[in-house]
Amino acid sequence: MASTILTSLAILVLAAFVGFQVISKVPNTLHTPLMSGTNAIHGIVLLGGLVAIGHADGFLSRFLIVIAIAFGTINVVGGFLVTDRMLSMFKKKPEPPKDSGDPAA
Amino acid sequence: MASTILTSLAILVLAAFVGFQVISKVPNTLHTPLMSGTNAIHGIVLLGGLVAIGHADGFLSRFLIVIAIAFGTINVVGGFLVTDRMLSMFKKKPEPPKDSGDPAA
Amino acid sequence: MIATAFFQDVDFITAAYIVAFGMFISGLAKLTSPTTAVQGNKIAAVGMGIAVVATLLNPDLGGSDFALIAVGLIIGTVIGVPSARNVKMTAMPQMVALFNGVGGGAVALIAWAEFRTAHGDLSADLSVGIPLVFAAIVGSISFWGSNVAFGKLQGLISGSPIKIPAGLFVNIALLAIAIASGVAILLGSTSEGLFVLILVSAAVLGNLAVLPIGGADMPVVISTLNAFTGLSAAAAGIALDNYALIVAGMIVGASGTILTDQMAKAMNRSIGSVLLGGFGGEAPAAGNDPTRPGETGGAVRSTSAADVAILLAYARLVVVVPGYGLAVAQAQHTVREMAKALEKKGIEVKYAIHPVAGRMPGHMNVLLAEADVPYDQLKEMDDINGEFSRTDVSLVIGANDVTNPDARLKADSPIYGMPILNVDESKQIIVLKRSMASGFAGIENPLFYNDKTQMLFGDAKASVAEITSELGQL
């Protein structure tokens, strides 16, 4: 079986291909929401804090990690919420009956 | 660290996403070459034979694996060659001077 | 010594695998666009070379292993290279079927050998056992199914659907037997007979599943089995803990599924309806009397090469509609000559390419490209359909089903709903074929009885050559 680092690299390379391919041609209007959405996803760093605190010792280390967790949480919840707000602007409302139907000029 | 099977699953899932995304919208004319190309790639089973023979024992096992290697080799070399031949038909030749240039009807 | 150890290190081999599958992925991505496809195939092939060489560095391999490996590689090369080199363009689909089949067969054989290496005890580690059983079943289905597909396309087996009584029930029973044997082995049985039973029942299933499917649907079947082989390779990769196998196999499994779906859609079929057996097949020709009045009531008008030449000479826009018959007659070069003669006279010539004209997707493109037809004269169906109404003469050369207006008009026609080339909208229609025989779908074509249509009977190549020579004399 391959060592941890090689396994990690294999996963890293595959994830890179997924990332490159998933964004093919995006309409301009979705650039900002998409940036915001990917931004929320890297809030996954929160997990790093949750893992790191399990084997940290000393006040300073724990203090740093608590801040990291707070930062990560802001990144995650803020990111997803903001993205949702942006996107809700794009939602197609139930088409109102078109007004242009009675030409009278 | 995660166990072998979970690592394999992680890799499997990522590879599936890559596979799904890489074929987005392919022109009809490339369907057959693409089928042939992916066909060549699963010739990777050849590697299975190369690995398996290292720990096989007994005549029958070795015999089966030699056939598997031969099969895998046919899959690989035949697959890539046939694909190349198909695709060479599509290659844009250096545009010949267009004949339609002198209307004389 | 240290260097050897380094190269034989598992990590080094894994690193090579990562490079290899990276090349597979970029190669595949390039294969999806006409301009980069050739390069993509080469990149994938180099990746394969890297993966093979890296595997050979495996320190587990002893001297006698290398001898056996050499035997396998040589046999494979000696068989594979010449068949790939010499196969005719029109026989490509069955060649792919064959190559796909041996891939599945290799997986099944490896699964069997691994079962023997484990002395039949697959219950100890289910994370190895389950993938092995899966690989055995799917590999065996793919091997036999592909062989039947090959036989059908090659004409060794009748292309028409061969109905199996209670087919669906038998197939389900066979699958159940294979799975039950697998479960028994995973629960602790070490019987080799049981393992062989898995392979055999899957083999029969592979045969019976493909036999009832008509030849016309074979490309879809081959693509499905291609995805199957990929999945079985991925399963073998899990069992052998080999990343290259897992990634390459799974990519083919996933992309093959998407591709199958797209192919089926291009032929106006769904994967489901194909696999449950479809129309297709070389049903008996509907009629062979050239002058028999068609269902539409009109009579067939026959014409001569000289008349066709005159008609063409006074046209501004001529659209050539190639079909399977052009491929059979190998008339592509002759057609190109005729087009050149027309263009000399200032007449515009275009080619209307239906996605499933011929017997494989891209069949017409391949043929016409071989004859150096300029790429920009080849028009896809959606682009040309709007132009037929301003077309002076449509020259239908060996095409039939792809021009059949019943697909648009007659709701009970077997091809109803298939998008077709709207040849019937053009001002004049000339059809080149040998008789009134039907095409692949085995149905009548009212186009031939259209008032605007004239038939030029004879082999396509001969007829086109005659037209060209008549054109020269005008």
Added chain:
Amino acid sequence: MIATAFFQDVDFITAAYIVAFGMFISGLAKLTSPTTAVQGNKIAAVGMGIAVVATLLNPDLGGSDFALIAVGLIIGTVIGVPSARNVKMTAMPQMVALFNGVGGGAVALIAWAEFRTAHGDLSADLSVGIPLVFAAIVGSISFWGSNVAFGKLQGLISGSPIKIPAGLFVNIALLAIAIASGVAILLGSTSEGLFVLILVSAAVLGNLAVLPIGGADMPVVISTLNAFTGLSAAAAGIALDNYALIVAGMIVGASGTILTDQMAKAMNRSIGSVLLGGFGGEAPAAGNDPTRPGETGGAVRSTSAADVAILLAYARLVVVVPGYGLAVAQAQHTVREMAKALEKKGIEVKYAIHPVAGRMPGHMNVLLAEADVPYDQLKEMDDINGEFSRTDVSLVIGANDVTNPDARLKADSPIYGMPILNVDESKQIIVLKRSMASGFAGIENPLFYNDKTQMLFGDAKASVAEITSELGQL
């Protein structure tokens, strides 16, 4: 007990991670299409929830750890939720910058804490050490760079480029210091001061790199830093051997790179030219005297709402060209009212959406969608540009740079080469703005001096409301 052990099993957690990143990927794929984007974001969010819960099952975590985790989660939620909820639509870009920054900061802090946990010995296992140093450098750059971007967009720092003397040289030196300190640690130094030096030099680098870039380019900068944070998260994932971090981080790193490239292209910039500092910035307005003759020699014609209303009432096709000023004036609902009044009269109304009108991509779409403008009336630049020549009246509402013909005509203009809306081709042009002040690029707009152009000075919302009421009286 057994159940607990099962859920706390590394394999169970990894399985949850696989599910989670699968949801990230499908969520992201859906985010690329307008119809599925909302759903995609939700799927990704659920995936995140699964990943977090699974991580909390880690048996290494003790009681006091949970207390600290709770503190962090609560602080983060209390800060994050209200800011996301209350931020104004027009302030979204800087909000994203802020959220991105804290992500990078978290990575840098975690790297520091891990360094301390290892008692500074990163040389023992380079496969952990190298990613940690990488995470520290890139995370710190991203944190500080994002904060500067936030400051610029929020107006806390001047939006115009702040030139650093010998900037490129200083930046390279800072990067060299960070890398050299990292190498020293990887070679065996356990000095915490050295690690802090990495963080500090990267921090200064992050500040200095973004300060010289103009506010107009900030979206591209934020997107770049977004990709950076993703990469640093992936590096942290390698160090912590956490698949969820590796996959999610790397996907953002890769997709963020592609996205940055696409954004830069939409604004007619290259990533390189942006990062090396660009034009942009709120340069002083070119002129403020409404009647001063322009460079083109023509004089400015001013008009009244009543006259505009009459002009509009006799038009057949009116194209509204919204810009940043419409957003500032919050005139979207008022514009919609006016359009309804026009449509009542049988006049066709379309909206010409330039990709970089406003201050963020999609800014205009967001605003107009909020006012319920029918989706099919919003026309992208390429679709509408052909229609200006048959447009009777173009109503330019608070737009400036995106209509500037110099981009097409004047090779030495700072915006030369940027694709613009060809408003100057329409028969009549009405421009609504408050003065003759320039727009974002700080340059004159010859459109205002065009013979066909009339200016309606005043706040966009007030002017439009006036026009609408005049329309009602016709």
